[in-house]
Amino acid sequence: MKSRNLIIIVVLAGILILGGCGCSGYNRMVSLDENVKTKWNNVQSDYQRRADLIPNLVSTVKGAANFEQTTLTNVIEARAKATSVNVNADDLSPEKVQQFQQAQSQLGGALSRLLVVAEQYPQLQATQNFKDLQVQLEGTENRIKVSRNDFNSSVQEYNSVVRRFPNNLFAGMFGFKVRQGFTAEAGSERAPKVEF
Known part of the structure; x- marks a missing residue:
């Protein structure tokens, strides 16, 4: 009878300990998941700020005589595509993050080409409105970089907790999956060629 009671006490203690770990782990995963979602929303907000500046930049540049219409x-078109790709913070699958990243990268490339072509127009470079927009775009690009780094840090912390034992046992049961952060663009490992 004593050994049976001891077994029941040990089993109950094990259940309580496991339940306590599960509750603690679950609450930690919820907090980290919410942090990832917040950081993602910050990323989208900063990219939206860039998209909002583009119509003003295009209008300013259009005023320059004979400016390249193709550019x-x-x-x-790149802005339209980038703003059409929206990824919900609840669905940050690797494919969706990659799709978002590609659309934003295309917009960044188109903006870079626009600014390079704009350098060929001294009257445009001299306007205060164009200078102000360039400064705002530069600041926005810096914000985007910081937001992406913050997002990647939150994803790394979240993934570490979700994959660590015993949380990994509860993560699967409660639907916490490993998240994908931003990665380097294909070809970014090669330094660009600068020719004069």
Whole structure:
């Protein structure tokens, strides 16, 4: 009878300990999941700020005589594509993050080409509005970089907790999956060629 009671006490103690770990782990995963979602929303907000600046930049550049229409069209089309790719913070699958990243990268490339072409127009470079927009875009690009780094840090912390034992046992039961952060663009490992 004593050994039976001891077994029941040990089993109950094990259940309580496991339940306590499960509750603690679950609550930690919820907090980290919410942090990832917040950081993702910050990333999207900063990219939206960049998209909001583009119409003003395009309008300013259009005022320059004989400005390359193809360059402007490419920026407008890239902006439309980038703003159409929305990824819900609850569905940050690797494919969706990659799709978002590609659309934003195309917009960044189109903007870079626009600014390079704009350098060929001294009257455009001299306007205060264009200078102000360039400064705002530069600041926004810095914000995007910080937001992406913050997002990647939150994803790394979340993934570490979700994959660590015993949380990994509860993560699967409660639907916590490993998240994908931002990665380097294909070809970014090669330094660009600068020719004069």
